[in-house]
Amino acid sequence: MATPLTLRQRFSLARFLRGLGTETGPVTLDRRRIYILPTRQGLLLGAVLLAILLGAINYDNGLAFALVFLLTGLGVVSILHTWRNLLGLRLEAGRCPAVFAGETARFPVGVHNDGGEVRPAVILQAAHGSEAMADMGPGTQWVELARPAPRRGRLPLGRITVATRFPLGLFRAWSPLELAMDCLVYPAPAPQRGLPPDQPGTAGSGGERGQGHDDFAALRPYHAGDSLRHVHWKAVAREQGMHTKQFAGEAAQELWLAWELLPGVAPEARLSRLCRWVLEADAAGLAYGLRLPDRTIAPDFGPAQRRRCLEALALYGERP
Amino acid sequence: MIPLHGRLWLLGALAAVLLPQLLRLPPWLATCCAGLLGWRLVIDLRSRALPGRWSRLLLTLLGIGAVLLGYRTLFGPDAGLALLSVMLCLKLLELRTLRDAVLVIFLGWFLVAGGFLVDQSIFVGAYLLLTVWLLTAALIALNHPGGPAHRYYLRRAGLLLAQSLPIMVLLFVLFPRLPGPLWGVPKDSLVARTGISDHMTLGTISELAESEAVAFRVQFDGPVPPADQLYWRGPVLWTTDGRRWDPIPREFPPAWFRDAPGYEALGEPVRYALTLESHDEHWLFALELPAALPPGLNLSADFQLLLPRKATTRQRYELAAHTRYRTGALPDEQRRLGLQLPAGRNPRSLALGREWADRAPADIVRTALELFRAQPYWYTRRPPLLGEHAIDDFLFATQRGFCEHYAAAFVTLMRAAGVPARVVTGYQGGESNPLADYLIVRQSHAHAWAEVWLDGQGWTRIDPTAVIPPQRVETEADLQRFRSTATPLLNADLGWITRNLSRLRYGWDALNNAWNQWVLGYNHQRQKELLQRLGLLHFGWQGVVVALFGAMGLVLAAVAVFLLRQGRARTDAVVRLFERYCRKLARIGLRRLPHEGPADFADRVAAARPDLAEASNEVSALYVALRYGAARTETLSRLRDAVARFRPRRRRGSAATAA
Numbered sequence: 001m002a003t004p005l006t007l008r009q010r011f012s013l014a015r016f017l018r019g020l021g022t023e024t025g026p027v028t029l030d031r032r033r034i035y036i037l038p039t040r041q042g043l044l045l046g047a048v049l050l051a052i053l054l055g056a057i058n059y060d061n062g063l064a065f066a067l068v069f070l071l072t073g074l075g076v077v078s079i080l081h082t083w084r085n086l087l088g089l090r091l092e093a094g095r096c097p098a099v100f101a102g103e104t105a106r107f108p109v110g111v112h113n114d115g116g117e118v119r120p121a122v123i124l125q126a127a128h129g130s131e132a133m134a135d136m137g138p139g140t141q142w143v144e145l146a147r148p149a150p151r152r153g154r155l156p157l158g159r160i161t162v163a164t165r166f167p168l169g170l171f172r173a174w175s176p177l178e179l180a181m182d183c184l185v186y187p188a189p190a191p192q193r194g195l196p197p198d199q200p201g202t203a204g205s206g207g208e209r210g211q212g213h214d215d216f217a218a219l220r221p222y223h224a225g226d227s228l229r230h231v232h233w234k235a236v237a238r239e240q241g242m243h244t245k246q247f248a249g250e251a252a253q254e255l256w257l258a259w260e261l262l263p264g265v266a267p268e269a270r271l272s273r274l275c276r277w278v279l280e281a282d283a284a285g286l287a288y289g290l291r292l293p294d295r296t297i298a299p300d301f302g303p304a305q306r307r308r309c310l311e312a313l314a315l316y317g318e319r320p
Numbered sequence: 321m322i323p324l325h326g327r328l329w330l331l332g333a334l335a336a337v338l339l340p341q342l343l344r345l346p347p348w349l350a351t352c353c354a355g356l357l358g359w360r361l362v363i364d365l366r367s368r369a370l371p372g373r374w375s376r377l378l379l380t381l382l383g384i385g386a387v388l389l390g391y392r393t394l395f396g397p398d399a400g401l402a403l404l405s406v407m408l409c410l411k412l413l414e415l416r417t418l419r420d421a422v423l424v425i426f427l428g429w430f431l432v433a434g435g436f437l438v439d440q441s442i443f444v445g446a447y448l449l450l451t452v453w454l455l456t457a458a459l460i461a462l463n464h465p466g467g468p469a470h471r472y473y474l475r476r477a478g479l480l481l482a483q484s485l486p487i488m489v490l491l492f493v494l495f496p497r498l499p500g501p502l503w504g505v506p507k508d509s510l511v512a513r514t515g516i517s518d519h520m521t522l523g524t525i526s527e528l529a530e531s532e533a534v535a536f537r538v539q540f541d542g543p544v545p546p547a548d549q550l551y552w553r554g555p556v557l558w559t560t561d562g563r564r565w566d567p568i569p570r571e572f573p574p575a576w577f578r579d580a581p582g583y584e585a586l587g588e589p590v591r592y593a594l595t596l597e598s599h600d601e602h603w604l605f606a607l608e609l610p611a612a613l614p615p616g617l618n619l620s621a622d623f624q625l626l627l628p629r630k631a632t633t634r635q636r637y638e639l640a641a642h643t644r645y646r647t648g649a650l651p652d653e654q655r656r657l658g659l660q661l662p663a664g665r666n667p668r669s670l671a672l673g674r675e676w677a678d679r680a681p682a683d684i685v686r687t688a689l690e691l692f693r694a695q696p697y698w699y700t701r702r703p704p705l706l707g708e709h710a711i712d713d714f715l716f717a718t719q720r721g722f723c724e725h726y727a728a729a730f731v732t733l734m735r736a737a738g739v740p741a742r743v744v745t746g747y748q749g750g751e752s753n754p755l756a757d758y759l760i761v762r763q764s765h766a767h768a769w770a771e772v773w774l775d776g777q778g779w780t781r782i783d784p785t786a787v788i789p790p791q792r793v794e795t796e797a798d799l800q801r802f803r804s805t806a807t808p809l810l811n812a813d814l815g816w817i818t819r820n821l822s823r824l825r826y827g828w829d830a831l832n833n834a835w836n837q838w839v840l841g842y843n844h845q846r847q848k849e850l851l852q853r854l855g856l857l858h859f860g861w862q863g864v865v866v867a868l869f870g871a872m873g874l875v876l877a878a879v880a881v882f883l884l885r886q887g888r889a890r891t892d893a894v895v896r897l898f899e900r901y902c903r904k905l906a907r908i909g910l911r912r913l914p915h916e917g918p919a920d921f922a923d924r925v926a927a928a929r930p931d932l933a934e935a936s937n938e939v940s941a942l943y944v945a946l947r948y949g950a951a952r953t954e955t956l957s958r959l960r961d962a963v964a965r966f967r968p969r970r971r972r973g974s975a976a977t978a979a
Contacts, residue, residue: 041422048426052433057498060633062840063436063445067452069491071429073484074456076872077879081480084883116956117886121464135466167476168456169422169463 024180026092026112029162033175034086036079042170045075078168085119085164086173093157093181094142098310100275105149105183107157111141121166127159152187152271152314186310190272195280196261240302243285254299255281257309258291271313278313282306292316322421325468327364329461330421331357333454334408337428340435340447341405346390349402352383356409363413371413380410397437404431421462428455442835453477483882486875492842494851494868496861499844516554516745516766518601520565520724522710532762534597535747536605537833539758541591545607547749549643551769551781552605552761554746556622558657562665563710565728565743568622568657570602576653580619583609583778586644595636595836602626605746605761607641608781614638621654622742623779634841647778650740658740658773666711666732673736681739681774688733689787692726695719699785699793726784727768740773744781755823756830893956894946897963901939904963908970918943935966 038046049068056064094108107126111134113119119136130146149155163174222231222242232243257277262270274290281288282305289299290309294316297308322330335357342350362368371379383406384394391399408427415421432448432455456477464473536552544550557565568577589611596604604617606625613619614637618626650658661670676684696719703721706713711732714725721729727743734741748767750759769783851857856864902912902921910928912921922940926933942959 041419044423045426048430052430055433055437059437060843061433061436061440062842063440063448064433065495065497066445066488066492066839067429067433067436067448069488069495070452070481070484072491073487074480076487076876077480077483080876080880080883084880087884120466133465135464166463167460167480169418169459 022178022180026090026110027177027179029086029089029091029175031083031087033177034083034173035175036083036171036173039165039170039172042075045071045170049075074168075170079171081167082164082171082173085122085166086162086175088115089113089119089122089136089162091162091177091179093179096157096181096183098184098186098307098314099149100186101149101152101188103149104146105155105185107145107147107181107183108142109145109157109160109179109181111136111143111162113138113141119164119166121164123161123163123165125161125163126157127161147183149183149185152185152268152316153318154182154315155185156182184311184314186314187268187271187275189276189279190269192273192276193280195255195277195284196257235302238302255286255288256291256299257281257288259293260291267317271316275310275313278306278309322415322418322462323465323467324364325470326421326458326462326464327415328361329458329470329473330415330424331361331364331412333451333458334412334424334428336454337431337451338405338408340439340444341401341431344398344438345402345405349386349390349406352386353405353409356412360412360415370416376410376413379413380407383407383410397434401431401434401438404434418462422459425455425459425462440840442832445835445839453481456481483879487872490868490871490875493847494856494864494871496864497842497844497847516599516601516603516747518555518567520557520728520743520745520768522563522706522714522721522724522728532764534829535599535761535763535765536594536596537758537760537836538595538750539593544752544759545590545643548786549607550749550759551608551744551767551783552747552750552765553608553623553625553744554603554605555744556620556624556771557743557745558622559660560662560728560732562662563706563708567624568620570626573620574653576651577621578618579621580613581621581623581648583642583645583647585611585642586646587642589640589642591638591640593636593638595634595833595841596631598631598633600630600632602630604631604637606639607643609642609645609647611640611642634836636837636841636846645778646776650773650778655740655773658742659735659738661732661735666709668709668712669715669729669732670736672715673733676733676737679737681772684734684737684739685772685774685782688730689782689784692730692784693787693789697721697726697788697792699788723785724768726788727770730770730782730784734770734772742771744769744771748783751826753826753830753833755826756833758830758833760829894943894959897959898939898943901936901943901963901966904966904968905936908968910968929968932968935962935968938962939966 049071052064052071053068055061056068090112092110092112094110096105096107099105109124111122111124113136116138118138121133122136123131123133124143124145125131126145126147128147132143132145134141134143145157145160147155147157157179159176159178161174161176163172165172222244235241235243257274259270259274262273265273274292278288278290282301282303285301287299287301288305288309290297290312292312295312297305297312300308338353338357342353345353363370384403387394387399387403387406391402393399394403404427408424408431411420411424411427415424429452432451435444435448453474454477457473460473460476461468461470555567557567559566559568568574590607592607594604594606604625604627609623610619610625613625616628617637618628620626676687679687698720699722700720701722703714703725704718706718711729714721715729724743724745731741731743745766745768747761747765748769749765750761752759767785769781769785771779771781774780848857851864856867859866898918905912905925908929910925916924918940922933922936925936939959939962942955942962946955946959
């Protein structure tokens with residue numbers, strides 16, 4: 001936070017609870033964003049100390065006075081220790097692997113500790129559920145926060161709270177913050193299996209590709225004895241392994257996974273079916289294209305194609 | 321659920337806190353507590369189930385019943401501490417959540433405070449500080465689910481406590497202390513009564529003579545007065561039945577007793593501070609005669625300094641005394657009491673006294689003292705038993721006794737001769753502590769002497785014991801005691817070992833005294849004195865509170881700076897070490913370029929000077945691990961060693977290939 005806060009901003013309750021809104025880039029927990037308040041145990045200790053103090057006054061007991069004052073000092077000093085346990089930590093959004101709807105998204109959050117001291121028992125809490133506790137040694141620690149992903153689309157991690165009660169549990173220091181971080185959620189694949197039937201009427205759309213010997217319909221893993229001319233060298237260059245092109249000739253069909261192949265099905269269900277087809281086509285090593293009302297992806301194969309298609313399905317209807 | 325290492329820490333710390341309590345509990349109750357601790361240990365180590373609700377309820381009722389049976393009550397310090405100990409052990413059987421465990425830690429601290437009601441000695445203070453440390457470490461362990469790091473907990477707890485010590489001292493000194501108790505202080509049954517009693521039956525002081533217990537300690541403003549002036553005045557005994565001597569009853573004193581008498585001082589007063597141990601009576605054993613009265617204290621007509629309440633706690637008093645004085649006229653009631661003698665007792669003594677009746681009073685005193693000096697009277701602390709006519713038996717038959725015998729016999733003779741006289745009890749002399757500037761007066765210094773009323777002088781102190789010649793003291797131990805009435809305070813004829821032992825003892829007593837003065841005896845009054853001397857009371861108590869918070873703020877700022885530095889220091893050390901390594905290379909002409917990373921630089925060094933390759937690669941690898949990797953603590957010390965070992969020398973003839 002380069003811009004200084006106004007007094008009103010600094011003391012607003014929202015900042016206290018929610019932080020400063022979404023922030024891109026690593027967030028450093030400086031002294032302005034760490035809050036601290038006594039826990040229930042801290043208040044209980046206060047009551048116990050008061051009781052001892054009353055006893056000490058009544059019995060005029062020097063050592064009981066000393067004990068109360070020592071424990072008071074302990075409580076006060078532990079404020080600094082608890083606060084210090086968070087101070088200077090740097091939080092960074094990691095890359096969240098995409099998941100299918102219904103699965104749990106796992107958000108890796110990088111916690112950098114530039115100091116030499118271990119920061120024990122630092123808790124990361126997501127506003128939606130999961131919580132992780134770890135000892136942050138010097139260097140970087142990656143902590144995973146889980147959040148259920150019920151629907152396709154972009155799922156933000158939302159507000160997280162970095163908190164600690166270490167060392168004595170009498171005070172809780174926390175800092176709310178929102179990292180710019182979201183997880184792509186693909187549609188849940190429909191349970192129904194089987195690729196779409198052949199689509200004779202679709203040939204025209206792939207018209208620029210000449211039919212015949214040079215066209216291939218699919219790849220299969222390379223076997224010894226296959227002609228080296230048929231090896232898919234581009235894939236080798238991408239370090240995807242040796243594949244042999246299978247040429248389909250006249251019989252070759254272009255596989256188009258298209259929105260209009262599923263008339264009368266509700267949009268989300270269509271996306272689910274399309275998602276299943278993409279997975280099956282990819283598993284079979286086929287080249288396939290995807291046609292959505294707002295977007296068309298030319299036929300191709302491989303992990304990049306799979307990701308492109310799934311991403312298009314996840315973000316269908318959302319305009320970037 | 322709490323981590324196992326946290327639970328084990330909790331049990332260990334609790335055992336340490338309970339240990340002194342268990343030693344005080346009735347043995348069977350202590351065994352039960354230890355058993356409960358052991359049960360919990362088995363539950364934790366063997367993962368057994370906790371007992372059910374009904375068995376816990378039953379055990380709780382049994383526990384309360386046991387305390388009731390042992391103490392007949394649940395209230396007061398003793399029974400309260402016993403109950404708290406038992407309940408704390410029972411609480412372990414239902415300890416499930418972190419909150420339960422934290423509650424046990426807090427109650428452990430509470431129990432520590434309770435222990436101070438019973439004993440406040442230095443040892444107990446030190447031991448209990450240790451238990452506070454353990455409890456704090458246990459609390460840290462409970463709040464650290466990450467895994468056992470035992471030494472870290474101890475270190476961290478030690479650091480926390482060390483940092484809270486200045487705050488403790490500040491609060492201890494400056495936190496406003498209230499005078500007097502908030503509610504009734506129950507009479508402490510554990511303090512055994514020692515010291516001088518309110519009457520004297522021939523033979524009682526001899527028990528005190530064996531006791532080394534401290535009665536009070538005295539610090540003089542100037543030089544210590546000579547030993548023959550160190551008479552610490554306690555109860556004054558007026559009436560006698562011939563054997564037992566009694567003071568004027570405090571409950572129904574005659575009118576004249578309550579008015580403070582006048583006297584004429586013959587010289588400058590001696591100023592001193594007296595710290596009285598608790599003796600559960602009203603007397604303050606002051607030097608004769610008090611010149612100024614501290615507020616709240618009374619001076620009776622027979623010059624006893626009386627406290628408003630019984631001395632149940634150790635207290636310090638600032639006093640002044642005149643050791644040379646002349647008292648005024650003798651009222652008739654005092655004359656009557658000063659001549660009282662029971663009829664039909666001690667006929668021979670009375671007859672002897674009456675023989676002297678026609679002489680001048682001063683002459684009578686001289687005659688009686690001459691009797692003790694010339695006749696074979698012996699000083700002994702184990703005198704033979706005396707019969708019905710005790711004074712007659714002592715004067716004419718046994719002729720062996722110590723201070724109370726001589727004082728009682730002397731007063732009896734004076735009264736028979738018509739000279740008003742009374743017995744004064746108290747302490748005489750004292751040991752000066754050579755290591756600290758004060759005097760220790762022990763129970764063994766208890767003494768009894770006489771006072772006679774002489775025309776023109778008033779009440780005059782006569783110590784008949786002091787006239788016995790030293791060769792008529794029965795044993796060596798008696799001689800030492802006897803000598804303190806007449807000779808300098810420390811006898812020089814001690815052997816080397818005794819001298820060193822006594823040095824140790826005096827050192828210990830000095831420590832104890834400081835502890836008593838500054839820790840235990842620091843109360844409202846002492847605080848006020850100290851703050852006045854520091855000038856803090858100039859602005860009233862508000863000023864003190866402001867000073868308190870200001871000083872605490874400074875302490876906390878210092879702690880904060882320390883904590884912030886601690887985190888940074890290690891990183892800085894890494895950079896410093898690497899820079900030193902670079903400087904060493906620069907000296908032989910290999911300069912690191914501003915854009916050059918440590919690994920590239922190491923490669924260049926290896927190319928230019930293959931002989932340095934190994935060492936410089938090691939340094940740069942360690943540096944990279946510390947700066948950019950997840951390095952551990954040892955890595956830093958390895959880097960330190962590597963840099964220290966790295967001593968590149970310029971090679972002859974080969975120009976360094978600096979870029």
